[in-house]
Amino acid sequence: MEAVLEQVAPKDEAELAAFVTDSRAAGRRLRIEGGGTRLPSGAVAADTRLTTRDMAGIVTYEPGELTLIARVGTPVEEIEATLAAEGQALAFEPMDHRVLLGTNGTPTIGGMVAANVSGPRRVQAGACRDHLLGVRFVDGQGRIIKNGGRVMKNVTGLDLGKLLAGSFGTFGVLTEVALKTLPMGETQQTLAFPGVSVRQAVEIFSTALGTPFEVSGAAFHDGTAWLRVEGLAKQVGYRRTRLTALFGSRPIDLLDEAESRRLWRALRYVQHFAGTPDPVWRILVKPTDAPAVVAALLEMGGQASLDWGGGLIWYGGPADPSALRRAAHPGHAFLVRGPADAPIFPPEPRAVSDLSNALRRTFDPAGIFNPGLMGA
Amino acid sequence: MSTIVMPEPDAAILVRKDEIVAALSAALPGDAVISDPDETKAYECDALTAYRCPPLAVVLPRTTEEVAAAMRICHEMGVKVVPRGAGTSLAGGALPTADSVILATLRLRDVLEIDTANRFIRVQSGVTNLSVSAELEPEGFFYAPDPSSQLACTIAGNIAMNSGGAHCLKYGVTTNNLMGVRMVLATGEIVELGGPVLGMPGLDLLGLICGSEGQLAIVTEATLRILPRPQGARPMLIGFDSAEVAGECVARIIRSGLLPVAIEYMDDVCLRAVEDFAKAGYPDCTAVLIVEVEGSEEEIADQVARIKAIADQLNPVEFRISRNADESLAIWKGRKSAFGAMGRIGDYLCLDGTVPVSKLPYTLKRIGELSKEYGLEVANVFHAGDGNMHPLILFNANKPGDLERAEAFGAEILRVCVDVGGCLTGEHGVGIEKRDLMTSQYAPDDMAIQMEVKNTFDPGWLLNPAKVFPLDSSRPYRDAAARGAA
Known part of the structure; x- marks a missing residue:
């Protein structure tokens, strides 16, 4: 069914606005995509695929202001390369979903914002939404709207960028995003703790993240826990020494810069679940709840890894969706790869879903943006 | 008189004052409702003191449930509500109208939970910003946003205005450090968003609430992200004879890959006032930068050397590195007393x-x-x-x-x-101060969608009236609300 959908790729904001206005009048339901690498194909009940990939290009990049503005179709890879040339990066380390999902296409900066995609450094640096300074988008009435701006401190009016980030296209079609960039650490190293349990791993994470040594990655898989330190060369050496002393009684292996970069790239892309047959879930929990949640999940089969100091569980396995969500409670479980019939998003309390649905009708009165996704 | 216009109070509400106060008093503990004009006068303004107006009444709840009870009554009786933290808004964000009830969060003062293993603190929203970090000090943690009013201002006000501070270059502003809220809607319904988890289950309503200036809901409890205290911090002072060169120095520091926790700027007018007032020993020049870096002794020395190398290329008239705690205080003293010094003039x-x-x-x-x-x-x-x-x-x-x-x-x-x-x-924040300038930043559709969001949360337009949105822009919504109520 997906294969026969007509695809529309507006060249600019005005063309997009006209198409949305027409779609509203015609009752045409739209599947909103950037590169189409992140959403399962059956997640949306649509008549037409609307891709933003032709609205591309970096508008401005000011390294001295830590600010980048790009049209949404710009490939994430292009942006990362541009920033890297100035020694900067998107601090939240966005994941490339192609590895885990086996999708084709080119991940775009718009898709990244729409899905609020954040990787391992989220535990220290915040999420994608924390680095979003401003947006331009077309709402469900075809209006072109701007919110926020290009400066780091801005409290002028309501912050609609936060609503758009993570709304998966249901509130509007993003056309341009302004992001805060940050200097990349000069170098990095990783401490590996082999032979630890999930409980021990979370204890290591809580201890390490409670120190001033600015741990920028805290993950666990297959019996090994990892802590990453980044920064200027002197800082990294100092922080590594202090952390090693702090966990003096435990065996610790040291990964050098190249090994460290390889490891965190693999963790960022959840490579360990690539090509496995089972559904994959992303589960947000209070870090100290992680051991109990993981134990309950593993009783249902499968494997689990941790990121964000235990605050993020990646689970690949056959667990029944309802049983899994019960085990995750009060955490939130998102289906990232798996059976088309299971809901992707976790349920919300009625008062919250009422508000969310009312807001969605405000932005998209005719319900033409990604129908079926995010509860409505 | 000043130039910012507030709407005429609703005469139909003013005549019902006794009835409204009686309803609030019946639902809340005896000392929680103030209606004596001598006492409500204390709430007639915030830190934008040029604008004053005593409210109809003041409500001082101690719990979320009491806030909800008060909100329900105001909702049913069609009474406007002005939320107020400590009243330190410089934008008139807590300015009352004669026909509104002030809902103050001052008595919501409890620290509910400190969890260092999961790195959060949960508080009632009336606690002051500084007291949150004070609570955390024995644990070796702190709460990062540090607005200069932090001794007095409350977390409720910080969330309403998405407050920043001097250290947000590195740590972000309130919205980057807020993990969850318990809040009361205009109808009196209690809603919880987020919590000690790094993400929302669906839409990021938390990000919408933060910085919404009391237009959407009243926050009564907050879960805040906490951070380990840095080992040490050291400020340095760099003086320049040109504003342009000082600005260039800022850009070069940032481009170099360093991320100082603060880069503050003072010009010559400010420097002279501060010198007369605080005797901070600042150089007599066109512009002074205060740059602060954090870390261990070794890390600090490394960063200071890098910044000195950058500054030296620009021929500063002075480069002063603090050598001890007293000198650090001296460097910050002038900056922190700047507003006071100007006030003396x-x-x-x-x-x-x-x-x-x-x-x-x-x-x-x-x-x-x-x-x-x-x-x-x-x-x-x-x-x-x-x-x-x-x-x-x-x-x-x-x-x-x-x-x-x-x-x-x-x-x-x-x-x-x-x-x-x-x-x-x-x-x-916008408050009343920048309300009428909003249209210079936002086009009509940009404004319309914000007001539609406001309308979705508060269709009666009862929450924090006449703030944020220009009165001309919001009139159709307010008129519709008034027709709905009639």
């Missing part, structure tokens, strides 16, 4: 526009030109690393027309900020 308006860092020199030049045109002196003291400016316009409140002239001058500066790609307010 006369009345002032404190602006809050943000500009892209590369536009700082141009903006400073324009402010200087406008200062001559308006015949009013202006001092500049601000967070340079993120471009958040605080021009202080000096005027004489006793001189007829001076406040109006200062306001017009301020409006013009803010328009310059918007024109160079910045915004009207970086951390103080």
Whole structure:
């Protein structure tokens, strides 16, 4: 069914606005995509695929202001390369979903914002939404709207960028995003703790993240826990020494810069679940709840890894969706790869879903943006 | 009189004052409702003192449930509600109207939970900003946003205004450090968003609430992200004879890959006032930067050396590194007393526009030109690393027309900020002060969708009336709400 959908790729904001206005009048339901690498194909009940990939290009990049503005179709890879040339990066380390999902296409900066995609450094640096300074988008009435701006401190009016980030296209079609960039650490190293349990791993994470040594990655898989330190060369050496002393009684292996970069790239892309047959879930929990949640999940089969100091569980396995969500409670479980019939998003309390649905009708009165996704 | 217009109070509400106070008193503990005009006078203004209006009544709840009860009554009786933290808003965000009830969070003072293993603190929203970090000090943690009013201002107000502070270059502002809230809607319904988890189950309503200036809901509890205290911090002072060169120094530091926790800027007008007032020993020059770095001794020394190398290329008139705690205090003393020092000279308006860092020199030049045109002196003291400016316009409140002239001058500066790609307010909020300038930053559709969001949360337009949205822009919604209530 997906294969026969007509695809529309507006060249600019005005063309997009006209198409949305027409779609509203015609009752045409739209599947909103950037590169189409992140959403399962059956997640949306649509008549037409609307891709933003032709609205591309970096508008401005000011390294001295830590600010980048790009049209949404710009490939994430292009942006990362541009920033890297100035020694900067998107601090939240966005994941490339192609590895885990086996999708084709080119991940775009718009898709990244729409899905609020954040990787391992989220535990220290915040999420994608924390680095979003401003947006331009077309709402469900075809209006072109701007919110926020290009400066780091801005409290002028309501912050609609936060609503758009993570709304998966249901509130509007993003056309341009302004992001805060940050200097990349000069170098990095990783401490590996082999032979630890999930409980021990979370204890290591809580201890390490409670120190001033600015741990920028805290993950666990297959019996090994990892802590990453980044920064200027002197800082990294100092922080590594202090952390090693702090966990003096435990065996610790040291990964050098190249090994460290390889490891965190693999963790960022959840490579360990690539090509496995089972559904994959992303589960947000209070870090100290992680051991109990993981134990309950593993009783249902499968494997689990941790990121964000235990605050993020990646689970690949056959667990029944309802049983899994019960085990995750009060955490939130998102289906990232798996059976088309299971809901992707976790349920919300009625008062919250009422508000969310009312807001969605405000932005998209005719319900033409990604129908079926995010509860409505 | 001043130039910002507030709507005429609703006569139908004013005549029902006794009935409204009786209903609130019946639902809340005896001392939680204030209606005596002598006592409500204490709530007639916030830190934007040029604007005053005693409210109909004041409610001081101790629990979320009491807030909900008060909100339900106001909702049913069609009474407007003005939320108030400590009343330190510089933008008139807590200014009452004669027909509104002030709902103050001052008695919501409990610390509910400290969890260092999961790195959060949960508090009632009336606790002060500084007391949150004080609670955390024995645990070796702190709460990062540090607005300069932090001794008095509450977490409720910080969330309403998305407050920043001097250290947000590294740590972000309130919205980056807020994990969850318990809040009360206009109807009195209690809603919880987020919690000690790094993400929302669906839409990021939390991000929408933060900075919404009391337009959408009243926050009664907050879960805040906490951070381990750094091992040490060291400020340095760099003096320049040119604003442009000082601005260039800021850009070069940032481009070098360093991320200082703070880069503050003071101009010559401010430096002279501060020197007279605080005797901080600042150099007599055109611009001073205070740059602070954090870490261990070794890490600090490394960062200081890198910053010195950058500054030296620009021929500073002075580069002073703090050698001990006393010298650190001395370097910060002048900056922290800047507003007080200016206040001693006369009345002032404190602006809050943000500009892209590369536009700082141009903006400073324009402010200087406008200062001559308006015949009013202006001092500049601000967070340079993120471009958040605080021009202080000096005027004489006793001189007829001076406040109006200062306001017009301020409006013009803010328009310059918007024109160079910045915004009207970086951390103080819109309130009433920048309300009528919103249309210079936002086109009609940009405004419309914000008001539609407001309308979705508060269809009666009862929450924090006449703030944020220009009255002309919001009139259709307010008229519809009034027709709905009638």
